[in-house]
Amino acid sequence: MSDAPPELSGSRLTGLTDAVRRQLHSGRLVDYAFMALFVVLLVAAALSSDNFFTQANLTNLARQMVTNGLISLGMLFVILSGGIDLSVGAVVALGGIIAAGLVGDVPLALAVLVALAVGSIAGAVNGVLVARLRLASFIVTLATLSTFRGLVYVYSDTPISPETRSFRSMLGGASIAGVPVPVIILLVCFAIGWLFLNRTVPGRTVTALGGNREAVRLAGFNVGRYETLPYVISGFTSALAGVLVVSRLGIAQPNLGVGYELDGIAATVIGGAVLGGGGGSVGGTLGGVMVLGLIDNLLNLLNVRSYFQQVVKGLIIVVAVLARRAGRHAN
Numbered sequence: 001m002s003d004a005p006p007e008l009s010g011s012r013l014t015g016l017t018d019a020v021r022r023q024l025h026s027g028r029l030v031d032y033a034f035m036a037l038f039v040v041l042l043v044a045a046a047l048s049s050d051n052f053f054t055q056a057n058l059t060n061l062a063r064q065m066v067t068n069g070l071i072s073l074g075m076l077f078v079i080l081s082g083g084i085d086l087s088v089g090a091v092v093a094l095g096g097i098i099a100a101g102l103v104g105d106v107p108l109a110l111a112v113l114v115a116l117a118v119g120s121i122a123g124a125v126n127g128v129l130v131a132r133l134r135l136a137s138f139i140v141t142l143a144t145l146s147t148f149r150g151l152v153y154v155y156s157d158t159p160i161s162p163e164t165r166s167f168r169s170m171l172g173g174a175s176i177a178g179v180p181v182p183v184i185i186l187l188v189c190f191a192i193g194w195l196f197l198n199r200t201v202p203g204r205t206v207t208a209l210g211g212n213r214e215a216v217r218l219a220g221f222n223v224g225r226y227e228t229l230p231y232v233i234s235g236f237t238s239a240l241a242g243v244l245v246v247s248r249l250g251i252a253q254p255n256l257g258v259g260y261e262l263d264g265i266a267a268t269v270i271g272g273a274v275l276g277g278g279g280g281s282v283g284g285t286l287g288g289v290m291v292l293g294l295i296d297n298l299l300n301l302l303n304v305r306s307y308f309q310q311v312v313k314g315l316i317i318v319v320a321v322l323a324r325r326a327g328r329h330a331n
Contacts, residue, residue, distance in 0.1 A: 031284070031294020033323065034270055034291060037209075041294045049301040057297070059180065063172075063248060064180040065293040067092070067143020069286070070241035071260055072267040073193050074234030076285045079268055080197075081230045082210040082277025083130055083137035084140075086266055087122070088238040089257030090148035095119040095239025096246035096256055097152055097160055104163030108170065116239050122148055127228030152254050160252045171250030180195070182244045189237065194282040206230055266313050267292045269320040292316070 045052040052058075067187050069089050078085045102111035112288040122144070129140045162168065174181040197203040205226045217223045237318030246252045265275075273280030292313070301311050 003295065014072055016251075031272060034287070034320075038287070038294065039233040041291065041298060045294065045298045048298065052297075052301060055303075061293060061297045063180050064296070065289055066180075066186045067241045067245045068260070068267055068292065069186045069289045070237040070244070071264040072253045072271075072285050072289050073189060073282070074230075074237035075261075075264040076193075076268050076271075076280050076282065077197075077206060077233045078137070079273045079275060080207050080210050080277060080280050081227055082213065083143035083230065084141065084265070084275070085126065085231060085234045085260045086138065086141040087124075087126060087148055088144040088234060089260035090145050090152065091119050091122050091235050091238035092242035092245070092257035092260055093252075093254065094122065094155075094242065095146050097155055097254065099243045100160040100162045100167070100246050100252035101156060103167045108147045108164070108166050111167075112243055114131045115243050116236055120232050120246030121235070121238020121326050122239075123232040124228065126235070127231030130231065131224040131227035134331075157254060159254070161254075162246070162248065167247050168250055172244055172246070172250075182248065185240070185244065189240075190282055190286055191290075197282060202226060202229065207278070210274075212277070212278075222292060237263070262310070262313055262317070263292060266317045266320070269317055270330040275321060 047319075071092065073087055075088065095118060099115035099120055102114055106114075121158050126137075126141055126144055127136050129144075130137045171181060176184060197207060205216060205221055206229060209223070209226060213223060213227075216226070242257065245256070267288035268280060268285050269275065269288070270291050271280065271284030271286070273285065294315070295312065296309060299312065
């Protein structure tokens, strides 16, 4: 089924997205609670460590947020459409190791473009399996998580160090007016994501899909196309995250990205995304990324072991989901 003309379907789509937004208003108190949590974390970080507000730590914190920020942005699109993407960590590794492997043989821009294209294709595979074959996104992305990780090891089962210094000097290690280039890229991506979701028909359609897939179909939209699109975006942003993290670290490990899907889901849920679709925002997701990044940084400053950090993240997801559900039921 082809898309209906904007003048025919636009009003129907606006009605659908307005209904979704009305549902989100019920979670405002929870949003305020997480804002208060962010303030409390800032105060706790400042009191617990003299190093927190140093320029070096804040710059490092901003750089570390980039990877999860890009993953979470792509995850938001998928969750809004009613799905989930568990393969993001493997795509991070795939994009990063391909870029690192190619950068010594081709120009930097071409190596990055190939890595992003591979990530987008990986996302398209997920999307087609979910949208066209009507398979559960959880099962599909769990399977492709293993498949894409295997492809990483097929490409190289040993770490790859980029053969050109420009890979780091122009990306992960570069700054403009004191602001790290990866942070600028992250903010630009979030700005584009906000415009896409709030100012374009495809973006509003993705949001409406998670609220009522059948209503979107009856409004005259090609549901399969718009259900595939979020996975392509997720693959693209995950591969971009892989390129940036490898350029920052200076080495591409085949096991890069293990567990990153947990961080992405946690950040989007903290930011107001409704698992199952129909709710979430770009601004909220950015806030979730900042809260989660602040928690990680605080735990690192307190020398808390990484294993306990994983426990904390898992508990955060549970508490956030329960808080969102309680907020909706209370209204």
